[in-house]
Amino acid sequence: MKQVDYIIVGLGLAGLSFSRELEKQGKSFIVYEDDSQHSSKVAGGMYNPIILKRFTPVWDAENQLKIAVPFYKELENLLGATYDTKIPIYRLLTSIEEQNNWFATCDHPVLSQYMIPKIIKETFNGIKSPFGYGKVIGTGKIDTAKLIHDYRLYLEKKEVIIYSNFEYKAIQHSIKQVVYKNYIASKIVFCEGYGIKQNPYFNHLPMQEAKGEYITIYAPDLNIDFVLKSSVSIMPLGGHTFKIGATFNWNDKTNIPTEKGKDELVSKLKTLISVPFEIIDQVAGIRPTVKDRRPLVGIHPNHTELAIINGLGTRGVMIAPTVAKELYNHIENETKLRNEINISRFTG
Ligand SMILES: Cc1cc2nc3c(=O)[nH]c(=O)nc-3n(C[C@H](O)[C@H](O)[C@H](O)COP(=O)(O)OP(=O)(O)OC[C@H]3O[C@@H](n4cnc5c(N)ncnc54)[C@H](O)[C@@H]3O)c2cc1C
Incomplete structure (x- = not known):
């Protein structure tokens, strides 16, 4: 058995952002990725704080841009490539x-x-x-396709990514820990995009x-x-x-x-x-769009070792780095999640 702090399921923009947060905080993790979803790889990759149909502000954009722009810059430094074209x-x-x-x-x-x-x-x-x-x-x-490609290689070198379908029924719950195959972790963070539909713990959320x-x-x-x-x-x-x-x-x-x-x-x-x-x-x-057009972030109400980042909708580039940070601080430092992103708005 191998002990890690976190298991991350899915390496789109959500999984990538959460894994970066873990790296920065010195936490160990393993990522599972099965190539079943393509949203982050095909995205236009635009970040823009204005809804150009109606000339209105995008929800939370100013706050998100302050985090997202340096986040991608940091990845450029880490991976030695250019991803952000102004x-x-x-x-x-x-x-x-x-x-x-x-x-x-x-x-x-x-x-x-x-x-x-x-x-x-x-x-x-x-x-x-x-x-x-x-x-x-x-x-x-x-350039989300290039970023994900390069970041995968980076994780491969560190031997912290497994290219395999995550099987939900293989999860074993124990007190304050979770066992999945030969890994024991404190938390599993699900970042599967539309793959959430297969996830029995979170597929009730209104996508x-x-x-x-x-x-x-x-x-x-x-x-x-x-x-x-x-x-x-x-x-x-x-x-x-x-x-x-x-x-x-x-x-x-x-x-x-x-x-x-x-x-x-x-x-x-x-x-x-x-x-x-x-x-x-x-x-x-x-x-992965949600009925109320807000992200899905939080901890499962009955299984506190399971958490989620999803619902990035049409704006994953701007939202992902901010909500990854928020989930991390919620889990590790018990900061309160904003109600508008917390899955508790649906699960009570
Ligand atoms: C055509 C198009 C254009 C877009 N343009 C923009 C844009 O210009 N700007 C913008 O900000 N956003 C854009 N978006 C939206 C953006 O792509 C999404 O908000 C974002 O990519 C979602 O990221 P995610 O990580 O939540 O999901 P995904 O990118 O879907 O990633 C989920 C990952 O989880 C993996 N996975 C799922 N289930 C499992 C499992 N059981 N086991 C292992 N792995 C699993 C999948 O293979 C996938 O890699 C666009 C989307 C599309 C489709």
């Missing part, structure tokens, strides 16, 4: 009314620091923009997961060095390739890219750009 977002404005809303929101006490208080009139080859753009700054894009698909295109005549946000987002990847997405599908629960998803993205893209493009890739994943 890139502005240009919101395509579609009417005089939207222009007026843009100016009105530029006075917002929090959002003003991220919004440029003018209409960008510059034109770009192949993009119609009769009402111009609103420019958002302080935003960026994390409302949404499948998302992206296509990647090659468009040699498209020249933008910002993320264009409209009915879809166009994200430059370099070398005239762009990620286009994403879709929202509330019914299909598979990670498989579909023709329907591709057609939807192509038809929206064609309303935005008039330059030729070729599709070179397509990916899909399930966003």
Whole structure:
């Protein structure tokens, strides 16, 4: 038997953030990962504190950004690679009314620091923009696929990751400890994304997961060095390739890219750009979204050795580092979890 402080199930953004917190605090752990979910690997990776449909603040964004930006910087130093690309977002404005809303929101006490208080009139080859753009700054894009790939290698070298399905029925509960196969741990932290559906301890929590698909295109005549946000987002990847997405599908629960998803993205893209493009890739994943659009963090009411980080929804990049820290402090230092993220809001 091997004794560890923690077992982590799942190495998406949630598991990665919690494992980093454990490393920083000098705790031992082992990660189980079975590649059943893809959300973190296919994510656009954007962080942006403004809901650009309505020009309203994203929940808790200012607080999360203060933790997330240094968190990814630290990972860049640790792993010797670049993951965070600072890139502005240009919101395509579609009417005089939207222009007026843009100016009105530029006075917002929090959002003003991220919004440029003018209409960008510059034109770009192949993009119609009769009402111009609103420019958002302080935003960026994390290369989540590369980050997870590199972090896995890092954990492999430390021999603290096992590529295997975690079998819930093999958990044995004992006082203040939990036994799983040949590991004894103080806690298991479940970070399975949509895999939570298989978890008998937490699958009662009210998920409302949404499948998302992206296509990647090659468009040699498209020249933008910002993320264009409209009915879809166009994200430059370099070398005239762009990620286009994403879709929202509330019914299909598979990670498989579909023709329907591709057609939807192509038809929206064609309303935005008039330059030729070729599709070179397509990916899909399930966003672990919760009914009330808040994360699921906390300790199981009957099995205090089991805990969870899930429900990161559409904004795992910003939320994960903050809630990982909060769960750690809750477990180790008995700090209170905020009610709005605590799973006790559903379990009592
Ligand atoms: C198309 C798309 C675009 C997105 N764009 C953005 C964006 O631009 N910005 C943003 O912030 N967020 C974005 N998101 C959301 C973001 O991806 C999620 O919020 C986040 O990745 C969720 O992370 P997670 O670790 O909770 O779950 P996941 O990434 O799903 O990770 C869970 C991990 O657990 C593993 N696992 C599950 N069950 C088991 C088991 N029994 N045993 C072992 N391992 C297991 C899975 O294989 C997986 O690796 C996007 C999502 C999608 C699908």
